[in-house]
Amino acid sequence: MLDLSDDDALPDLAAEAAADRRGKPYVASVGKCFQVLKAFRRGQTELRQRDLGLTEICKLSGLDKSAAQRFSETLVTLGYLEKDPGTRRYRPGIALIDFYYTFMVSHRLAQIAMPILIEASKVYDTTVNLCELADTDAIYTVRIPQAKASYGTMLAGRRVPAFCTAPGTVILAHMPEAEADAVLAASDLRRITEHTLTDVTELKAQMAEARRKGFHVSDQQSQVHNVSTAAPVLRQDGRAVAAVHIPGYAPQWDLESVHEKLVPLAVDTARRISDSLTEAM
Amino acid sequence: MLDLSDDDALPDLAAEAAADRRGKPYVASVGKCFQVLKAFRRGQTELRQRDLGLTEICKLSGLDKSAAQRFSETLVTLGYLEKDPGTRRYRPGIALIDFYYTFMVSHRLAQIAMPILIEASKVYDTTVNLCELADTDAIYTVRIPQAKASYGTMLAGRRVPAFCTAPGTVILAHMPEAEADAVLAASDLRRITEHTLTDVTELKAQMAEARRKGFHVSDQQSQVHNVSTAAPVLRQDGRAVAAVHIPGYAPQWDLESVHEKLVPLAVDTARRISDSLTEAM
DNA sequence: GTCGTGTGTATCGCAGTGTGATACAAAGTT
DNA sequence: AACTTTGTATCACACTGCGATACACACGAC
Numbered sequence: 001m002l003d004l005s006d007d008d009a010l011p012d013l014a015a016e017a018a019a020d021r022r023g024k025p026y027v028a029s030v031g032k033c034f035q036v037l038k039a040f041r042r043g044q045t046e047l048r049q050r051d052l053g054l055t056e057i058c059k060l061s062g063l064d065k066s067a068a069q070r071f072s073e074t075l076v077t078l079g080y081l082e083k084d085p086g087t088r089r090y091r092p093g094i095a096l097i098d099f100y101y102t103f104m105v106s107h108r109l110a111q112i113a114m115p116i117l118i119e120a121s122k123v124y125d126t127t128v129n130l131c132e133l134a135d136t137d138a139i140y141t142v143r144i145p146q147a148k149a150s151y152g153t154m155l156a157g158r159r160v161p162a163f164c165t166a167p168g169t170v171i172l173a174h175m176p177e178a179e180a181d182a183v184l185a186a187s188d189l190r191r192i193t194e195h196t197l198t199d200v201t202e203l204k205a206q207m208a209e210a211r212r213k214g215f216h217v218s219d220q221q222s223q224v225h226n227v228s229t230a231a232p233v234l235r236q237d238g239r240a241v242a243a244v245h246i247p248g249y250a251p252q253w254d255l256e257s258v259h260e261k262l263v264p265l266a267v268d269t270a271r272r273i274s275d276s277l278t279e280a281m
Numbered sequence: 282m283l284d285l286s287d288d289d290a291l292p293d294l295a296a297e298a299a300a301d302r303r304g305k306p307y308v309a310s311v312g313k314c315f316q317v318l319k320a321f322r323r324g325q326t327e328l329r330q331r332d333l334g335l336t337e338i339c340k341l342s343g344l345d346k347s348a349a350q351r352f353s354e355t356l357v358t359l360g361y362l363e364k365d366p367g368t369r370r371y372r373p374g375i376a377l378i379d380f381y382y383t384f385m386v387s388h389r390l391a392q393i394a395m396p397i398l399i400e401a402s403k404v405y406d407t408t409v410n411l412c413e414l415a416d417t418d419a420i421y422t423v424r425i426p427q428a429k430a431s432y433g434t435m436l437a438g439r440r441v442p443a444f445c446t447a448p449g450t451v452i453l454a455h456m457p458e459a460e461a462d463a464v465l466a467a468s469d470l471r472r473i474t475e476h477t478l479t480d481v482t483e484l485k486a487q488m489a490e491a492r493r494k495g496f497h498v499s500d501q502q503s504q505v506h507n508v509s510t511a512a513p514v515l516r517q518d519g520r521a522v523a524a525v526h527i528p529g530y531a532p533q534w535d536l537e538s539v540h541e542k543l544v545p546l547a548v549d550t551a552r553r554i555s556d557s558l559t560e561a562m
Numbered sequence: 563g564t565c566g567t568g569t570g571t572a573t574c575g576c577a578g579t580g581t582g583a584t585a586c587a588a589a590g591t592t
Numbered sequence: 593a594a595c596t597t598t599g600t601a602t603c604a605c606a607c608t609g610c611g612a613t614a615c616a617c618a619c620g621a622c
Binding site (some may be wrong): 025027030031033037041051079091094095097098100103104105111115118132139141152154156159 | 305306307308310311312314315318319321322325331332350351352354355356357358359360361372373374375376377378379380381382383384385386387389391392395396399400413415416420422425426427428432433435436437438439440
């Protein structure tokens with residue numbers, strides 16, 4: 001699975017930091033400490049490891065040994081990393097959850113969407129998700145899990161590339177075209193499965209279709225044997241702020257039954273959230 | 282709601298930093314940046330505000346104006362805060378979710394518990410939670426929500442004081458006594474409702490009972506009209522690593538029906554997780 | 563309109579903090 | 593036991609973050 005953090009390796013560190021700051025005050029140490037935390041996410045996807053040794057942190061964060069140690073120890077004393085005294089390896093600390101809560105408590109959209117999503121999940125006993133765009137990724141912010149799904153797909157915070165996933169497509173489709181183009185341009189259009197579209201013209205045609213229909217079904221674009229349905233949550237001005245996403249797994253859901261059942265459910269759920277959203281304003 | 286971060290106000294900043302570092306390398310700027318992020322959590326509970334102005338951040342984080350601005354801007358460029366260009370106020374950024382994912386992906390206990398909790402939630406259509414101890418709080422790490430519940434009680438990452446909640450009591454009960462005592466000593470034994478026990482002797486008696494019975498039911502200790510059930514998830518050595526928590530809300534659940542239905546469900550669910558845990562080792 | 567007051571923003575010399583090369587210690591490997 | 597690899601400790605220097613200060617801007621009040 002590709003990831004944006006691919007490009008924050010060693011040589012780009014300084015560049016990345018300097019990129020957006022444009023004269024704004026900036027504390028380099030803070031950026032470095034987050035490089036360390038990000039290293040763990042990369043470690044999970046690239047090395048399939050939950051805990052990291054100091055030298056692994058070095059490689060994954062792009063910091064030298066001294067810096068890696070300083071920041072790792074700092075994060076340990078703050079509780080955001082834990083250190084096994086035996087193996088001397090670091091792992092993510094439970095205090096990291098605090099930030100999820102901090103963000104979600106103040107997230108009006110999630111608050112409105114949650115009960116509606118829960119109801120929707122009961123119709124066919126399926127997973128139902130809420131996705132939002134961040135940079136070139138769609139991030140799952142609310143997930144109503146079902147027991148059958150795999151653990152990784154139950155967790156909020158998962159990022160998937162916007163361009164090749166149903167929720168991403170549907171959000172990009174209901175956005176000012178210039179912005180959508182910018183996202184596509186910044187995206188790493190890599191082929192994930194053999195069915196992944198990577199041609200910008202084709203992608204834009206797909207988005208246009210999604211805009212007309214008001215939903216999108218992605219067939220094995222980012223995952224084999226997975227048909228994903230997504231419908232946009234719209235603000236009053238018609239701009240998408242999120243997407244309702246309902247995955248249909250292969251043995252149980254084929255393309256036809258997805259169109260017959262999951263599509264109307266996703267569209268209806270998204271519309272109900274959109275309505276509650278405008279009412280609440 | 283009381284919170285550990287109560288004591289990280291202005292005068293204690295240096296003290297807190299120095300407290301645990303004991304010669305370990307420590308980068309002060311990193312600590313300060315997290316003070317800023319914590320400020321938002323305090324702002325939510327104390328001021329009921331989702332976004333904060335610069336001077337509010339000053340007060341809540343204990344930093345001076347210059348520092349608050351430097352770190353806030355830094356966090357904005359890193360994506361962990363967002364800034365409204367109009368109001369010039371800051372709010373938590375969506376990138377904060379990443380850390381939740383980072384922690385949870387590597388969290389074996391949650392991975393094992395998730396499907397078991399989902400099943401349990403379907404028995405009586407109730408919320409089912411997994412709680413873990415962090416300092417003097419019980420943190421909800423996994424929550425299976427039901428539509429009826431309030432938004433705040435659906436979110437993972439919520440912290441509640443351990444001493445006066447069912448999950449906290451049950452975890453403390455199944456711990457080496459010295460450690461449990463240390464937690465109680467460090468706790469801010471404040472009366473939350475008129476039914477809250479605050480006397481250490483009584484609390485310890487309660488814990489002893491919980492240890493004997495293998496579960497605990499807290500009756501309106503931390504919330505009125507709320508009867509909470511909790512059972513411990515145990516390691517092979519008998520030590521609690523978490524608690525299964527099932528709240529029963531008043532109109533629907535009285536003490537009797539809780540004991541009859543929710544207690545066995547919680548105990549059974551916790552035991553199943555404990556079993557899967559030892560198998561996986 | 564003109565003050566006030568409370569904010570947010572920009573500036574800048576100095577002190578102090580983070581830096582990273584180096585050297586040391588302690589595990590794992592052969 | 594010799595080697596390699598990884599983690600820890602040390603320390604003088606330079607640069608970075610510091611925070612007092614001054615400036616700009618928005619809102620009231622009247």
